[in-house]
Amino acid sequence: MSAQPDDGSSRERILAAATRLFAERGYDATSTRAIGEAVGLNIATVAYHVGGKAELYRAVMRRAHLAQREVVVAALRELRACGPSAAETRAALLGFVDAYLTFCMNHPEVPALWMRRWLSEGADLTEIEAEFAGPLISEVAVSVREVLDRAGLGPGVDVEMLVFTIVWTAHSFGQAGVIDPTGRRLGPRDLAVLDRFRRHLHDLVTSVTGRGPGGGEQER
Template sequence: MTSAEEQQVEAVIEFATRLFAAFGYDGTTLQGLAEAMGYDLEWIHTRFGDKRALYLAVVERASQAQRAVVEGTLAPLPAHDPAEVASVLHTLVDRYLDMCLSNPQIPALWIHRWLGDAADIPDLEQKYAVPLINLTRDALRSAARNGLIAGDIDPDLMVRTLVWSVYGFLHGEALAPPDPPDPDNPRTRPRMQAHLHQLLDRMLRLPET
């Protein structure tokens, strides 16, 4: 594949990501994508196959971004003191929030899934979302066993609560106008960041960092 063709493929994946995030898998057509981009539909079929194959490529790409954040940030664990655990967990939610603010289409893809989108494509959550949740959950379990965080929390629901909070903040009604979760609003990141830190600190009884 030439450099120009690679750029075309990347452009299609990026544009398809925005379409699937806006309209869901069920509300997106390859014909509409081709017309919007000015591409030949046959070329898209040749490069990507059908809509299902393109959607899977989009989900794979989005999941790579999520996996890089979670695995990269959790790499220093297991830790040896509560302050180190607190630092890692604060960094994790900061980086995850930044990733979602920079790529709001990623949480939008999963929210569509929560609403029953692409119901004929099973097991995407088991392949992409659950392993990252479990990785973070297991890190919390290890810290709890070592007495570094509160031992009376449900680590699985703790991780899911953080994800729900970020996704709801960006695409739900956590903030009503005239103060929406606009990435360009200078108050958006620090407000949500402070909330996530407070949620972690109080639920896990983390020390101040």
């Protein structure tokens, strides 16, 4: 393996390999040596392009966050632009859910990276949540609350918990799928199962946001 920087694509290849390995194995079980071997480079060359393991992990999580944020911000823009009626707001909110679910299905490595962190992988790197996850969740919750209030929907809903519920379920379904009565694991590549999950998520969001302050259903 070369000990010298080879070309401009090295950093991208290192980040791609690191993303895959961190998603599959987690931060703690992935060494810089393993990442280098995956792209045919030694540790010195990896360090030249991306720094040490912690710096490489931050770069991977930053890329994952930016890809996620791009989709979320675009979907929030559509949500905030929806009409003020309850029906328009519900439809726009479900559109937001669909956009996020589609992102998770198209980029399974991103949910996998975050789920590894939920298992306390790289727990000492607490700035990942402070810099990336926390602000984005807050931005989504504020926007959802604003459009719900405008439409007179869900005055008693804990919007932040609703946002977390969407994230938890989308990430978990994308990674684990469901188990059928025979014990087979059916994942998101099974379009019938994916459609079933999407409808369930729609029903959940519609039901929660349709509740009045006392927990009852609001007028449709």
